[in-house]
Amino acid sequence: MNNFEFKNPTKIIFGKDSIKKLENEIPENAKILLLYGGGSIKKNGIYNQVKAALGTATVIEFGGIPANPEYAVLLEALEIIKTENINFLLAVGGGSVIDGTKFLSAAALYEGLTPWDILADNIRTEKGLPFGTVLTLPATGSEMNSGAVITRAETKEKLSMGGPGLFPEFSILDPQVITSIPERQLANGLADAFTHVLEQYMTYPSGALLQDRFAESIMQTIIEVAPKVLKDPTDYQAASNFMWSCTMALNGLIQKGVPTDWAVHAIGHELTALFGIDHARTLAVIAPSHYKYNFEAKKDKLAQYGERVWNITEGNTDDIAYLAIEKTVAFFHALGINTKLSDYTKDFEGTAETISQRFTDRGWLGLGEHQSLSPDKVEKIVKMAY
Amino acid sequence: MNNFEFKNPTKIIFGKDSIKKLENEIPENAKILLLYGGGSIKKNGIYNQVKAALGTATVIEFGGIPANPEYAVLLEALEIIKTENINFLLAVGGGSVIDGTKFLSAAALYEGLTPWDILADNIRTEKGLPFGTVLTLPATGSEMNSGAVITRAETKEKLSMGGPGLFPEFSILDPQVITSIPERQLANGLADAFTHVLEQYMTYPSGALLQDRFAESIMQTIIEVAPKVLKDPTDYQAASNFMWSCTMALNGLIQKGVPTDWAVHAIGHELTALFGIDHARTLAVIAPSHYKYNFEAKKDKLAQYGERVWNITEGNTDDIAYLAIEKTVAFFHALGINTKLSDYTKDFEGTAETISQRFTDRGWLGLGEHQSLSPDKVEKIVKMAY
Numbered sequence: 062m063n064n065f066e067f068k069n070p071t072k073i074i075f076g077k078d079s080i081k082k083l084e085n086e087i088p089e090n091a092k093i094l095l096l097y098g099g100g101s102i103k104k105n106g107i108y109n110q111v112k113a114a115l116g117t118a119t120v121i122e123f124g125g126i127p128a129n130p131e132y133a134v135l136l137e138a139l140e141i142i143k144t145e146n147i148n149f150l151l152a153v154g155g156g157s158v159i160d161g162t163k164f165l166s167a168a169a170l171y172e173g174l175t176p177w178d179i180l181a182d183n184i185r186t187e188k189g190l191p192f193g194t195v196l197t198l199p200a201t202g203s204e205m206n207s208g209a210v211i212t213r214a215e216t217k218e219k220l221s222m223g224g225p226g227l228f229p230e231f232s233i234l235d236p237q238v239i240t241s242i243p244e245r246q247l248a249n250g251l252a253d254a255f256t257h258v259l260e261q262y263m264t265y266p267s268g269a270l271l272q273d274r275f276a277e278s279i280m281q282t283i284i285e286v287a288p289k290v291l292k293d294p295t296d297y298q299a300a301s302n303f304m305w306s307c308t309m310a311l312n313g314l315i316q317k318g319v320p321t322d323w324a325v326h327a328i329g330h331e332l333t334a335l336f337g338i339d340h341a342r343t344l345a346v347i348a349p350s351h352y353k354y355n356f357e358a359k360k361d362k363l364a365q366y367g368e369r370v371w372n373i374t375e376g377n378t379d380d381i382a383y384l385a386i387e388k389t390v391a392f393f394h395a396l397g398i399n400t401k402l403s404d405y406t407k408d409f410e411g412t413a414e415t416i417s418q419r420f421t422d423r424g425w426l427g428l429g430e431h432q433s434l435s436p437d438k439v440e441k442i443v444k445m446a447y
Numbered sequence: 448m449n450n451f452e453f454k455n456p457t458k459i460i461f462g463k464d465s466i467k468k469l470e471n472e473i474p475e476n477a478k479i480l481l482l483y484g485g486g487s488i489k490k491n492g493i494y495n496q497v498k499a500a501l502g503t504a505t506v507i508e509f510g511g512i513p514a515n516p517e518y519a520v521l522l523e524a525l526e527i528i529k530t531e532n533i534n535f536l537l538a539v540g541g542g543s544v545i546d547g548t549k550f551l552s553a554a555a556l557y558e559g560l561t562p563w564d565i566l567a568d569n570i571r572t573e574k575g576l577p578f579g580t581v582l583t584l585p586a587t588g589s590e591m592n593s594g595a596v597i598t599r600a601e602t603k604e605k606l607s608m609g610g611p612g613l614f615p616e617f618s619i620l621d622p623q624v625i626t627s628i629p630e631r632q633l634a635n636g637l638a639d640a641f642t643h644v645l646e647q648y649m650t651y652p653s654g655a656l657l658q659d660r661f662a663e664s665i666m667q668t669i670i671e672v673a674p675k676v677l678k679d680p681t682d683y684q685a686a687s688n689f690m691w692s693c694t695m696a697l698n699g700l701i702q703k704g705v706p707t708d709w710a711v712h713a714i715g716h717e718l719t720a721l722f723g724i725d726h727a728r729t730l731a732v733i734a735p736s737h738y739k740y741n742f743e744a745k746k747d748k749l750a751q752y753g754e755r756v757w758n759i760t761e762g763n764t765d766d767i768a769y770l771a772i773e774k775t776v777a778f779f780h781a782l783g784i785n786t787k788l789s790d791y792t793k794d795f796e797g798t799a800e801t802i803s804q805r806f807t808d809r810g811w812l813g814l815g816e817h818q819s820l821s822p823d824k825v826e827k828i829v830k831m832a833y
Contacts, residue, residue: 065459070456270668270671270688271691275661278657297448301704305448318461318691
């Protein structure tokens with residue numbers, strides 16, 4: 062097990078009808094900017110629940126944060142924060158709204174001239190403007206971590222940021238919110254959380270026995286509840302385990318003391334930036350090729366995953382490892398998610414070269430668990446995913 | 448899954464040679480009371496590591512906190528805190544030293560006349576004097592939770608306390624510390640952590656699929672590393688997984704959203720108070736009888752545990768459930784821990800009645816997952832454990 066530090070101070074308020082508990086969490090004298098996305102919260106009743114819980118607090122609203130939260134839109138919200146002296150942010154939404162709010166939390170206290178530098182120069186945020194979240198879409202885990210991914214349409218870039226100042230003060234998780242989520246987005250959430258676990262697990266074995274078992278626990282739970290969630294989002298047992306699994310998949314716990322990979326995300330982000338493919342679907346496109354290309358390095362862990370998560374009992378290490386990749390592909394398909402780039406765009410030719418060139422231009426010379434996937438190797442992985 | 452709230456702000460600093468990182472964690476202008484136990488830290492080098500890391504900080508020392516931290520001893524330390532205007536406590540020890548430090552953290556800011564009231568009246572501590580820990584004995588999980596158990600020899604009582612103000616600011620976990628722990632205490636730590644998981648898991652099934660799998664993960668890991676830890680405490684992989692499992696067994700995570708039981712601990716504490724039996728060993732004495740007495744209520748979960756943790760594949764639910772209890776007893780025996788009260792004292796006659804009467808006197812009318820174990824049922828469980 063590697064040395065690690067772990068601290069996650071976010072307060073989770075989980076369960077049926079928990080949105081009303083929001084009223085206990087807002088600091089006194091808060092001047093709140095309530096941030097949300099495309100307005101679905103006004104149709105599904107969540108907006109009304111939030112407003113009721115906020116009571117007489119001072120609230121300004123900012124809607125319209127898009128999926129893959131867009132820098133240009135966020136700059137408009139930043140202007141409001143500054144002119145209105147906002148001192149508390151409340152994100153009501155999924156990962157995009159929460160990530161956008163994290164950017165605003167950092168940017169509000171950033172002293173540099175250009176907030177994009179926080180992303181471009183990878184500036185760690187030690188202290189941000191305090192914020193809380195009401196989660197409306199289980200998937201990214203952003204509700205209990207300190208990271209965010211922001212998109213800039215102008216330059217077709219999608220970059221990460223983070224730091225200990227960006228943990229939500231609180232996050233409210235009511236699993237009943239999933240009843241109004243379209244099946245496509247539920248499938249995305251399941252695939253996204255599942256792949257988050259893989260990124261932190263599918264590496265060389267490192268003797269972190271407990272972390273491995275926790276990772277396997279989350280994947281087993283997602284596999285168990287996925288068909289129930291898709292068939293009947295009102296199944297509270299399935300919904301609650303889905304929601305908690307998504308949070309636990311990326312709240313820092315399972316990555317502590319282990320090597321992690323994250324090449325699937327790094328490459329997948331480019332597919333979203335280039336083609337607008339849903340984030341989760343880009344992961345399902347890249348993950349199988351990544352594991353096949355790096356089969357020798359990862360086969361021991363792939364076999365452990367095959368045995369423990371997919372209950373594969375026959376065959377040698379190579380057989381089990383290979384079948385585990387196939388099982389993973391079949392799982393994505395069962396969610397209704399295609400796993401080839403050509404399923405999403407006819408213009409896939411040249412994509413591998415484009416992504417490889419972008420990584421070279423950014424100086425990203427080595428991705429993955431050993432930071433050894435050079436741009437030419439990334440090119441091969443993307444081609445395998447056509 | 449039940450509704451829950453979860454917040455655990457303790458910073459964990461885990462790994463080889465991590466004690467030296469203590470220097471980064473002590474607040475400026477701290478006037479520190481360094482608390483420890485019987486003095487083993489002066490023999491095994493931990494004391495010197497701590498003192499080196501503290502550098503020129505102002506430190507007063509208080510040693511001699513006994514196993515089952517004793518109220519009368521702690522009052523002496525409380526006097527020092529008050530007369531010396533101590534503003535930070537540093538526990539260097541196992542669960543007893545850390546629990547004692549938590550009592551002091553609460554008592555230092557308690558405004559009532561008699562600090563024992565915090566325990567006797569179950570007063571929740573919202574704010575305590577800040578403290579950190581350097582863990583020297585993996586077992587209780589006290590390093591990452593907000594609970595403590597304090598003993599009062601005068602009245603042969605052992606009572607619990609807690610509250611959100613009692614999380615350590617930080618805890619330093621260097622798995623290398625176990626190399627100097629006697630085998631008896633390593634066995635106790637393994638049994639203690641294992642039983643902590645059982646208390647939060649062995650109830651009626653509640654549909655918390657992820658929490659169940661996390662609990663099973665911890666137990667599987669403890670079972671896997673136990674023989675290695677006992678055979679060779681310098682086996683770092685075994686030591687680190689043992690240490691992290693103990694912390695995760697009782698840091699709040701696996702108890703969220705599920706019913707819990709804790710009757711084994713409530714009864715076990717009385718055996719320590721009456722006979723001075725090691726805490727972990729009282730759990731090994733009571734747990735098997737508790738699960739047999741409550742077999743009908745718990746057999747579904749016992750069977751799940753038998754299948755997933757002990758890999759029992761044959762038999763019906765009752766068979767698997769019963770065999771799972773036997774496997775648990777065998778596990779304690781493999782640790783060198785006896786599981787009958789008569790193994791520890793010849794004076795066991797009358798113990799069941801004494802404990803039952805104590806619970807009646809305290810008004811504890813119902814223990815366990817359904818709070819339905821009345822004192823007469825407790826009496827039967829203890830008799831089964833003779």
